[in-house]
Amino acid sequence: MLSDREIEALDKRNYQYLKEMVRISFAIGVNFTKPTFARESLRILNIFLILTSTFSLYSHWYQIVYYSHDMKKIGESICTAFQTIVSIIKMIYCLDQQRRMAALLSKVRKHEVLQQIEIFHTDFAIKTQLKTEIDNIMNDVWKTIRIQLIFYIGSCLGIMSNYYITAIAVNAYHQHIGTPNYYPQLPFTGMYKFWQDKGLQFPYYEIQYFLNASSLYISGFAAVSFDGLFFTFADYGVGLYRVLRMMVKYSTSHLVPEECRIKYLRSCVSHYNRTIEFLNEVDDIYKHVSLSQFLLSLVILGIVVFEMSISLESDKATLVRMLMYLSAAGYQVVSYCYNGQLLATESDKICSAFYECEWYNQSKEFKTIIYMMMIRTQRVFYFNISWFSFMTLATFMAYILKTEQCHNYQNRLLGKHLHSLFVSSGICTKWNILLGIIIVTSYVEHNTLRLAHRSALPQCRLGELGFQRVFLLADTPAMEIPIKRNLLEHEQRRFGDLLQGNFYDSYHNLSYKHIMGLRWASQECFASSWSSLLRYAVDLQISRQHKCGGRQKSGEPFHAVVKTSNDLKLALR
Known part of the structure; x- marks a missing residue:
């Protein structure tokens, strides 16, 4: 060629x-x-x-x-x-x-x-x-x-x-x-x-x-x-x-x-x-x-x-x-x-x-x-x-x-619109020592069970021990009658410990709740020197009386399995 x-x-x-x-x-x-x-x-x-x-x-x-x-x-x-x-x-x-x-x-x-x-x-x-x-x-x-x-x-x-x-x-x-x-x-x-x-x-x-x-x-x-x-x-x-x-x-x-x-x-x-x-x-x-x-x-x-x-x-x-x-x-x-x-x-x-x-x-x-x-x-x-x-x-x-x-x-896990109810970041800073955050996965309509948690172990008592508790919620499933929004907002204004995601509450979405809690704890409590994250599931009855602010509070029984550090185990004895 x-x-x-x-x-x-x-x-x-x-x-x-x-x-x-x-x-x-x-x-x-x-x-x-x-x-x-x-x-x-x-x-x-x-x-x-x-x-x-x-x-x-x-x-x-x-x-x-x-x-x-x-x-x-x-x-x-x-x-x-x-x-x-x-x-x-x-x-x-x-x-x-x-x-x-x-x-x-x-x-x-x-x-x-x-x-x-x-x-x-x-x-x-x-x-x-x-x-x-x-x-x-x-x-x-x-x-x-x-x-x-x-x-x-x-x-x-x-x-x-x-x-x-x-x-x-x-x-x-x-x-x-x-x-x-x-x-x-x-x-x-x-x-x-x-x-x-x-x-x-x-x-x-x-x-x-x-x-x-x-x-x-x-x-x-x-x-x-x-x-x-x-x-x-x-x-x-x-x-x-x-x-x-x-x-x-x-x-x-x-x-x-x-x-x-x-x-x-x-x-x-x-x-x-x-x-x-x-x-x-x-x-x-x-x-x-x-x-x-x-x-x-x-x-x-x-x-x-x-x-x-x-x-x-x-x-x-x-x-x-x-x-x-x-x-x-x-x-x-x-x-x-x-x-x-x-x-x-x-x-x-x-x-x-x-x-x-x-x-x-x-x-x-x-x-x-x-x-x-x-x-x-x-x-x-x-x-x-x-x-x-x-x-x-x-x-x-x-x-x-x-x-x-x-x-x-x-x-879906970390999106900025994941939450529709926010826990105040002050929950992590108002105590001098914060050893850990306790996250409790809760069904949105179980407000009575959440009250039992708060009565048995109030937030103030947890704060004295170096812990804080947050309840993780989701929306009511489409097949069920939704809880009134004003009831949740009233509960949030009263206790300030609810974190709700904009996904439906189901077993399949349980991991979303956990990631939601982890993300909130890592972002809002990042400045605090907390070292552990504890989770409540269902199965153990606890009934206590705690004194907060000079008043005696009787604990109502509730069911929970607690994964804790030694400090929290001693506190619950």
């Missing part, structure tokens, strides 16, 4: 579409071009970055331990740690497979699959037209590859710059105002126990910054190199399929003599087989290593959605950081699935291309080949995610729907 000089010119032209990706791969010690001694020596840089990034994982682990009570810090640490792990896996894989990847990229740049089309080694009159249309198809493919790479590189550089610049700016500000006991903010969140008291001192701050900057560095650049190469292979496969469809369309053209049409059609079949062989090699390179990307990205997406739901109003800074993690992890998954879907869609069109040619006016052998290819091409080609799924938009939508289901369930 092309002479050696033309192939060399084509190789150089196509390199221009990929040059930014290739140069970025050099920056992390990976060579996707012709091997030379200098380029192969870049493996040392690759190994060095792997070691420093692996060591930086310690900072994520220690921050999780240090902030074990802070879900926001834990979520950030897990997200950055997983992103680092994914990048380390890609770096190690490139270290082992870069020669294989470079050889495959060389085939793509030189259009070796297209060079092998047998038609161009014949004297068919259609050769010139085919060559022109193939050039147009592949030019469009390379422009698409270029646009994807530039956009992906820009996105990764933007995210990386935000982390680097934010960390430097925040640390410079605190150094300027002289903040005491300040631990520096690192590009990827983390803490080093042995340098915890060093602050911004030289060289401890610089060492910490470098270690965590290394993990951020490979997270961005390994994504550009490894993922960008996949985009190139996938889009090139799309181009090969489009060329095949165009060739099949001309199989019954007047430009192809009738006596040569079987030979022409066999050339189309051979091109299809070479295309499948090329795509299988790409799939073999990426299918297992992509599993780590998808699994860890799924975990990151889940954590991000959770963090965003609890930080949407209370902590804008955390919300912004979570959006950055979402864009970093989510965009990689979207890119894989989008390009995989493009390829699957083109593969699905091949069967129709064979059917739509004028096969019904051709010889029996021609019809037989068409029939065999229609059967074979009904099997759509997909890039695999190990042995578990495919890289398609259906897989991505499954990700979204699964995350959305968790988010919707979480909203």
Whole structure:
């Protein structure tokens, strides 16, 4: 099809579409071009970055331990740690497979699959037209590859710059105002126990910054190199399929003599087989290593959605950081699935291309080949995610729907409109010592039983012991006569210990009550140093007399099983 000089010119032209990706791969010690001694020596840089990034994982682990009570810090640490792990896996894989990847990229740049089309080694009159249309198809493919790479590189550089610049700016500000006991903010969140008291001192701050900057560095650049190469292979496969469809369309053209049409059609079949062989090699390179990307990205997406739901109003800074993690992890998954879907869609069109040619006016052998290819091409080609799924938009939508289901369930449990009656937050602050919150799941119409609880163990007596009690209610089920709203409001004004959700009261919704109580206790009593949460269920009779405010109160019997600390057990004896 092309002479050696033309192939060399084509190789150089196509390199221009990929040059930014290739140069970025050099920056992390990976060579996707012709091997030379200098380029192969870049493996040392690759190994060095792997070691420093692996060591930086310690900072994520220690921050999780240090902030074990802070879900926001834990979520950030897990997200950055997983992103680092994914990048380390890609770096190690490139270290082992870069020669294989470079050889495959060389085939793509030189259009070796297209060079092998047998038609161009014949004297068919259609050769010139085919060559022109193939050039147009592949030019469009390379422009698409270029646009994807530039956009992906820009996105990764933007995210990386935000982390680097934010960390430097925040640390410079605190150094300027002289903040005491300040631990520096690192590009990827983390803490080093042995340098915890060093602050911004030289060289401890610089060492910490470098270690965590290394993990951020490979997270961005390994994504550009490894993922960008996949985009190139996938889009090139799309181009090969489009060329095949165009060739099949001309199989019954007047430009192809009738006596040569079987030979022409066999050339189309051979091109299809070479295309499948090329795509299988790409799939073999990426299918297992992509599993780590998808699994860890799924975990990151889940954590991000959770963090965003609890930080949407209370902590804008955390919300912004979570959006950055979402864009970093989510965009990689979207890119894989989008390009995989493009390829699957083109593969699905091949069967129709064979059917739509004028096969019904051709010889029996021609019809037989068409029939065999229609059967074979009904099997759509997909890039695999190990042995578990495919890289398609259906897989991505499954990700979204699964995350959305968790988010919707979480909203039902933690939504800001969950409560219709609120306990006053003063219940947690009016006592000097608060050891625990007692939550009692109560049916909305059992006001008599709630009065029995209050009489047997009044709130004032519980307060003296370091405890407070809250009754968890729901709405009256639709099949029953609802309790009058003013009765509940009167009970709330009198005792101030009701918390009601806007869901129906049923055994199925019992978990909603528990989560409602946990959420209220964690938010409203967060400032108090309470350490336990106790729950009443049904089954034990208690009858007591307690003196509150100088008046004697007789306890009416009620049934409850109490899970308590030793202090409460002693108080109830």
